Amino acid sequence: MLGLITATLAEADPVIHALKLKKIPAPFSYYKNEEHHLVVSGIGKCNAAAACGWLAQKASYTTSISTTSVAWLNFGIAGHPEAELGSSFFGHKITDNASGKVWYPHRINSDLPSTNLLTVDKPLDTYKPDQLHDMEASGFIEAGRKFSDAELVQTLKVVSDNSTHPLSEVNAKLAKTLIAENIESILHGIDTLKLLSKVVDSTDSAISVEIQKRWHFSVSQAIQLKRTLQRHRALLGELQDIPDPLQQAASSKEFLTLLQQTVDIAGSKL
Amino acid sequence: MIQTIYIEEEILDHPRVLSICDRFPKATTITCERYTSVFNSNSQNFRLQKKNPALILAKKYNKHVLPTPPGYGIGSDRNYYFSHMLNCLYDCRYCFLQGMFRSANYLVFVNYEDFFDQIETTASESSADDTWFFSGYDCDSLAMEPVTGFMNEAIDCFSSLKNAQLEIRTKSTQIRSLLNREPIPNCVVAFSFSPEKTANSLEHGVPSIQKRVNAMQRLQEKGWKTGIRLDPIVYSQTLQSDYAELLDHIFSAVEADRIHSASYGMFRLPKPFFRKMVRLYPEEKLFSAPLTEHKAQVSFGEEAESTSLSIVHSELLKYVEEQVIFPCK
Numbered sequence: 001m002l003g004l005i006t007a008t009l010a011e012a013d014p015v016i017h018a019l020k021l022k023k024i025p026a027p028f029s030y031y032k033n034e035e036h037h038l039v040v041s042g043i044g045k046c047n048a049a050a051a052c053g054w055l056a057q058k059a060s061y062t063t064s065i066s067t068t069s070v071a072w073l074n075f076g077i078a079g080h081p082e083a084e085l086g087s088s089f090f091g092h093k094i095t096d097n098a099s100g101k102v103w104y105p106h107r108i109n110s111d112l113p114s115t116n117l118l119t120v121d122k123p124l125d126t127y128k129p130d131q132l133h134d135m136e137a138s139g140f141i142e143a144g145r146k147f148s149d150a151e152l153v154q155t156l157k158v159v160s161d162n163s164t165h166p167l168s169e170v171n172a173k174l175a176k177t178l179i180a181e182n183i184e185s186i187l188h189g190i191d192t193l194k195l196l197s198k199v200v201d202s203t204d205s206a207i208s209v210e211i212q213k214r215w216h217f218s219v220s221q222a223i224q225l226k227r228t229l230q231r232h233r234a235l236l237g238e239l240q241d242i243p244d245p246l247q248q249a250a251s252s253k254e255f256l257t258l259l260q261q262t263v264d265i266a267g268s269k270l
Numbered sequence: 271m272i273q274t275i276y277i278e279e280e281i282l283d284h285p286r287v288l289s290i291c292d293r294f295p296k297a298t299t300i301t302c303e304r305y306t307s308v309f310n311s312n313s314q315n316f317r318l319q320k321k322n323p324a325l326i327l328a329k330k331y332n333k334h335v336l337p338t339p340p341g342y343g344i345g346s347d348r349n350y351y352f353s354h355m356l357n358c359l360y361d362c363r364y365c366f367l368q369g370m371f372r373s374a375n376y377l378v379f380v381n382y383e384d385f386f387d388q389i390e391t392t393a394s395e396s397s398a399d400d401t402w403f404f405s406g407y408d409c410d411s412l413a414m415e416p417v418t419g420f421m422n423e424a425i426d427c428f429s430s431l432k433n434a435q436l437e438i439r440t441k442s443t444q445i446r447s448l449l450n451r452e453p454i455p456n457c458v459v460a461f462s463f464s465p466e467k468t469a470n471s472l473e474h475g476v477p478s479i480q481k482r483v484n485a486m487q488r489l490q491e492k493g494w495k496t497g498i499r500l501d502p503i504v505y506s507q508t509l510q511s512d513y514a515e516l517l518d519h520i521f522s523a524v525e526a527d528r529i530h531s532a533s534y535g536m537f538r539l540p541k542p543f544f545r546k547m548v549r550l551y552p553e554e555k556l557f558s559a560p561l562t563e564h565k566a567q568v569s570f571g572e573e574a575e576s577t578s579l580s581i582v583h584s585e586l587l588k589y590v591e592e593q594v595i596f597p598c599k
Contacts, residue, residue: 092274093300104308107274107298109322114298149315196318202552227548231558267560270506 002194003055003072003144004038005048007136010172011076012040014180018187028054035194045096045119045139048074052143069201071152071193074140075186077160077175078117081127085165088182089132090189091117091155096138097124103141106151110192112185117155123167132157152197156189158182205229207239214242215252225252228259235266274324275299276308276375286380286418287327293417294325304328309356309373317550319374320361330379334388338404341599344437344497344531348401350392353408354379354420360410360441361474363554364502367408369543376409378418386427393434403428406439406460413442422447429454439499443477443485453493458530460497461486463520465512468504472556479519487523495530500586501598502537503578504556505570513585526589534582535598538569 006012009029015021021031021038028051029040037059041051052072059070083089092114094103098121107114116131119138127133137155144153158178161167179186204212208229211217217225232239243262249255272294279301281287291299302308305328335352343349356377357367368374379385393401405411405424415421421438425448428436436457448459461482464472469479477485486496498520506512537556539547541563548557562571569575579597586595 092298093302102302102307104276104300104302104311106314106319107322107324109273116300145313148313149318150311150313151315151318196321199318199321200315227552230552234553234555234558263558264560267558270555270559 001059001070002036002190002197003052003059003070004036004190005041005051005055005072005074005136005140006038006076007041007043007048008076008172008175009040010175011179012038013176014183015075015186018183019190026058030055036190041136044121044135045137047139048136049139049143052140052147056143056147068148069152069197069203070148071197072140072144072148072154073186073189073193074136074144074155075179075189076134076136076157077170077178078132078134078157079123079127079161079167080115080132080159081129081163083115083132083159083162085159085162086178086181088112088156088158088185089117090114091132091137091157093117094119094137094141094155095131097121099138101138101142103138103145103150105141105154108151108154108192108196110189112156112189117157127163132159148197149200152193152200154189154193156186202226205238207242211242211255215249215255217252221252221256224256225259228256228263231263231267232259235263235270272297272325272376273322276302276305276324276326278305278328279303281327281329281380284327284329284380286382290325290327290378290380290417297325302326305377309371309375309377311372314372315550316368316371316374316546323357324375326375326377327380328377329381330384334385335392335403338407341535342404343402343598344533344596346400346402346435348396348398349404350389350402351404351407352385352389353405354382354385354424355409355414355418357408358410359413360476362476363472363474363551363556364504364537366539366543368550369539369546376414378414378420382420382423386424389427389434390431393431397433399433400435401433402435402437404437404439406437410440410442411438412440412444415442415444415447419447422451425451425454425457428456432456437497441473441476441482443481445485445489448489448494449492453495455495458495458497459486459489460499460531460533462499462501463516464500464502464504465506465509465516466519467506467508467512472504479516483520483523486520490525490528496524496528497530498532498586499534500582501533501535503534503582504537505559505574505578509578510581510585513582517585517589521589529590529594531594531596532586532590533596533598534579534586536569536575536578538567541566541568544568 031038039051041047093116118131338349439460
C-alpha cells in the first residue's frame with residue numbers, strides 16, 4: 001500500500017486521474033484504489049502530519065496490510081531560489097525552519113534528482129539559498145516515520161516559483177498544470193517506493209489468516225505462529241494448506257507445537 | 271557505485287574528503303552537522319539501505335582504538351581493534367554488523383592521523399612486542415582501499431612501530447597497494463573463508479574463494495605474512511567434507527609453512543542482534559536453523575559447536591602446526 005499526502009486538491013487532481021482513484025467520504029478529502037490511498041491534507045505541516053496519522057490508523061483497521069510496510073509520498077509544489085519552474089526533486093535533507101530539526105531521507109534508487117527542502121510555517125520574503133521551500137514536508141516526514149521505515153517515507157516536489165517567478169503568481173491552475181506535467185516523475189517515484197515496500201512487507205499470509213480463524217491464538221502465540229510460518233517458508237516453502245496431522249490439533253498450543261516440530265526437523269537436516 | 275555522499279560540515283575541505291569525492295563525480299553530496307544524525311537516526315531499515323548504500327565522510331573524536339572482546343585474538347594477551355570505517359561493501363547474511371548498526375551506509379572517518387596517534391600511544395603503554403591491533407572488525411579492511419587508502423597509511427604507521435603487530439582482516443582482493451610496497455614484518459594479511467556451499471548461499475558480493483586464494487598466493491610471493499580466518503563456522507551435516515574441500519582448495523595454491531596463523535570460531539550472535547537480523551531477513555534459511563539461546567547469545571548449541579570446532583581444528587592440523595592455530599571463543 002502507498003499513502004499519498006498532498007496539500008491541495010489542485011495538486012492532487014492529476015494524480016487522482018492518473019491512478020483512477022475514487023473519492024471516499026472521510027474527515028479529510030480522501031481518494032483511493034486498491035493500492036493507493038491519497039489524502040488532501042490542507043496546507044501546513046500540522047495538517048500533513050495529521051493526514052498521515054489518520055491514514056496510517058485507517059490502514060491498520062481497514063486492511064490486512066502490515067502498517068510498517070506502507071510506503072509514503074508527500075508530493076506537491078514548492079519554491080526554490082534558482083531551480084527552473086516545473087523541475088522536480090526528491091527531498092534529501094529536510095529542515096524544519098521553526099525548530100531547526102533535520103531529517104535525511106535515504107535516497108532511493110530513482111532517476112530523479114534530489115535536493116534540500118526547507119519547511120516553513122508561512123512563506124518567506126526571500127528564498128534561502130540552495131533549497132526548496134514548502135509548508136508540509138517536515139510534518140509529513142516526522143509523522144510518516146512513526147509508522148514505516150524511514151526509507152519508505154519520501155517527498156517529491158515540483159518547482160512552482162523562484163526568484164524570477166514569484167510566489168504571488170502561483171495559483172491553483174498553475175499548481176495543477178505543473179503536477180500534470182510531472183506526472184511521469186511522480187508515478188515513477190510511486191513505483192519505486194512500492195517496490196521497496198514489498199521487500200519489508202510482513203503482512204500475514206492467507207494461510208496464517210485461515211489458521212487464526214480456526215484456532216484462537218493469543219497475541220504471543222500469534223507472534224510465534226508468524227515466525228514459525230516464516231521458518232516453514234525458508235526451509236520447506238510456503239505452507240499451502242493445513243496438513244492432516246495439524247488439522248486434528250485440539251488447541252492453538254498443540255497446533256503450534258506440531259508445526260514447530262515439522263520445521264525443527266527440516267532445520268536439523270541443513 | 272556510490273550515488274550519495276554525506277559530508278560533515280567541519281570536514282568539507284579536508285584533503286581526503288576532496289580526493290574521495292573526486293572518485294565519485296556523479297554522486298550527490300549532502301552536508302550534515304554530525305554523521306550521527308544520518309547514521310544513527312531511528313527507523314532505518316538496514317536491508318532497504320543495503321540496496322543503495324550511501325557513503326558518509328566524518329571525523330571521529332575519540333575511542334579510535336578499543337580493546338577487543340574477550341577470546342578475540344591470535345595468542346597475545348594485549349589485543350586492540352580500530353575501525354576507520356563502519357559497515358562493509360559485502361553483504362554476508364551471517365554478519366553481526368546487520369544486527370549492530372541501524373544504517374547500512376558506509377561510514378568512513380577521514381582523520382586517519384588520530385587513529386595512528388592512538389595506536390602509537392597504546393603500543394607504547396607496554397614494553398612487550400606482542401600488542402596486536404586488529405583491523406576489519408567493523409568493516410572489511412581492504413574492500414574500500416582504492417577509495418580510502420587508509421591501510422596503506424596504517425602500514426606506514428606500523429612500519430615504525432616495532433613493538434606492535436597489525437592484522438589486516440579481509441575477504442577482498444584489493445591488494446594492489448600491498449603489492450606495490452615492501453612487506454613489513456609486523457603485519458599479517460588474514461583472509462576469511464567459508465566452505466563453497468556456505469559462501470555461495472550466505473556471502474553475497476564477496477570475491478570467489480579462488481580469487482581470494484590467488485590474492486593470498488600473490489601476497490605470499492611478495493613476502494607478506496598471511497593468515498587464514500575460518501570465522502564464523504556455520505554448522506552443517508557435511509561440515510567435515512566442506513572444510514576438507516575448502517582447505518584442500520586453499521593449500522593447493524598457498525604455502526602452508528608460510529602461514530602465520532589460522533583461527534576459527536563458531537557462528538554466534540548476541541540475542542538482540544539476532545532478533546533484528548531475523549526481522550530484516552525472515553526468509554533466511556540460516557536464521558531458521560535449530561539455533562539455541564544461551565547466556566545472551568544465539569548459537570548452534572554446545573554439542574554442534576564442540577563437534578564443529580573439533581572437526582575444523584583437525585582439518586587445519588593436516589596443513590599447519592598446532593602452535594599457529596587459534597580458536598576464537
